[in-house]
Amino acid sequence: MGLFKKRIQEQNTLFVRIWKTIVVVFLAIYCISLLVPLIWMIFTSLKDEVSYTIDNFGFPKTMIFSNYSDVLTKYLYVEQNGFRYGLDVLFTNSLILSFGFATWGVANILFVAYVISRYNFIGKKFLYNLGLILMVLPIVGTLPATFKMYRIFGIYDNMLMLILTSSTAPFSGMWFLIFYNSFLTIPKDFTEAAEIDGAGYYRIMFQIVMPMIIPVAAVLYVLNFISNWNNYGVCLYWLPSYPNIPYGMYVFQMGATAGSGGAGMTLIMAGFTCVMLPTVLLYIASQKIMNSNFVVGGIKM
Secondary structure, rough: HHHHHHHHHHHHHHHHHHHHHHHHHHHHHHHHHHHHHHHHHHHHHOOOOOHHHHHOOOOOOOOOHHHHHHHHHHHOOOOOOOOOOOHHEEEEEHHHHHHHHHHHHHHHHHHHHHHHOOOOOOOHHHHHHHHHHHHHHHHHHHHHHHHHHHHOOOOOHHHHHHHHHHOOOOOHHHHHHHHHHHHOOOOOOHHHHHHHOOOOOOHHHHHHHHHHHHHHHHHHHHHHHEEEEOHHHHHHHHHOOOOOOEEEHHHHHHHHHHOOOOOOOHHHHHHHHHHHHHHHHHHHHHHHOOOOEEEEEEOOO
16 A cells, blocks of 8 residues: 555656646747847847848848947937927936836825725725726726816826826726735734834834835836836827837837838837837846845745
């Protein structure tokens, strides 16, 4: 009987190893497939138009780094309303919008999730359930009404007002649920002990609870920043007088695809590489914080 159990355990162990190997191979192939477009974009950005036309997927025989300078100095601009917005204006608007939306949005969701998860008050369940309902409601049909309201309240084409009103429902959305459940995993023994020692609400929130979810907040902040950095629609729909770099890249790509401006695929890929670079640097700079330890139940994980 013992020999039979041993053979069963060996077979199960072998099956687990085979299954893990299959999963690892599948994930490795998937990761490589995600890197292929990125590598192709970089290689294409270093070619000239003749080399790209002859061989779309080959390595560049001669690296043309001037493609990047040409895009930044000659092609990445926006002309509208009688003004010409250069790279300096586009980059400044991108920084303001990305940092503004990320900081204000994450801060609002963070504080609302903290209050709803840690305190009992009238309307708590109503807000939580309303947030879940808002997550499943389609928002495409509300775009005309939103456009009308933004014009009435002076939010349209107003960068500051758009940032301040961006987080209209901080009690809803996937980020709220992530923060909400992160706060729930922190035992209330921490706050109760701090209250006994005389700590107030703000000291408990900022010095005890908030430091425990810094990695979660850092991840969501970086994702929010990247999402807003790559968002050209906010300038296309709501801020026509404040074009950013993605919108400038959108205008450049549309013109190059239509055959105007004398730019081809190599310059387009060089522009995409330049636009991608700040988000890559931000991720590298914040990787240590995002991968740092967090505390659950008094134990570092």
